[in-house]
Amino acid sequence: MGEFYTAIGVKQESGPFCVIKQGERVFLARTEQLLWTTLQGQFLEKDEIYPEICSEKAGSCAKKAGEEEVSYCLRRLTNRRLVVKVMANGAEDAQKMLLKSSVVVPAAPVFEIAASAFFRRAFGEPGTVSSHDKLWRKQWEQRERSVLKMLGIFGDVSKYLEAIEGSQEALPKRLLKYWDVLEMYDRESFLRTLCRLHEQKMIGILTVQEKEV
Incomplete structure (x- = not known):
């Protein structure tokens, strides 16, 4: 049994980076944007998040974020319910568990x-x-x-x-x-x-x- 994290909300299509959650528009700082985008559509364990952010596909600007800063942003976004944590036996299990109890919308x-x-x-x-x-x-x-x-x-x-x-x-x-x-x-x-x-x-x-x- 592990703890898996994923992003909540939908990114606003135009304008500054903004996440829409329950009708509320939330603007994120740069590292928060990287973290939220990394977790969008993915279920990652805590020790997988920073390597994923620093991977080549995340872009060069992601490498400027320190691990402590990412950990702080993870706690902050979790407290704001823009990231949720799910206890499950794997990423696929976590995804199914969460979707079953979610309200979803086309991106x-x-x-x-x-x-x-x-x-x-x-x-x-x-x-x-x-x-x-x-x-x-x-x-x-x-x-x-x-x-x-x-x-x-x-x-x-x-x-x-x-x-x-x-x-x-x-x-x-x-x-x-x-x-x-x-x-x-x-x-x-x-x-x-x-x-x-x-x-x-x-x-x-x-x-x-x-x-x-």
Whole structure:
């Protein structure tokens, strides 16, 4: 059992670096920005965070941050609930545990993501799936875009899981037009889809329902 950290909130698309959490806009200092961005879509143990910040992919400015400064910012962002800590048996387990009790939102409006970019972002490296199968690709895009549209309307993951298990009343009536999409999922496959979208930073965790974590 380990302690895993991840970022909460969604980055504002334009203007100065700003994280939106529960309708509140929070501006972060430089090292806080690096830390929050590093943890966005990832679940890292404490001793993994600083090496990840200093990795080449984090950029040269990240190397100017000292380990003590990063530790201080981690405590600060955790206290401000812009970072949460989850006790779990692994990063994947931590992600599922947190998402089950979260309210999520698309990180960018669905219509702003081109179809080809959407497919690549959701699966990571191109070529890891049968992208040559255009019909399958189109069907997948339509289904996942529908999920993102649903999350843009209503983001309480626990209610979607209730609906998938047979309780349509758990969802707002305006989402019933997407019922055929939800019927394609069981509980586990829906969570796997959310995990993939979160890992690829296509959705963000807006808030966590404390009593269920």
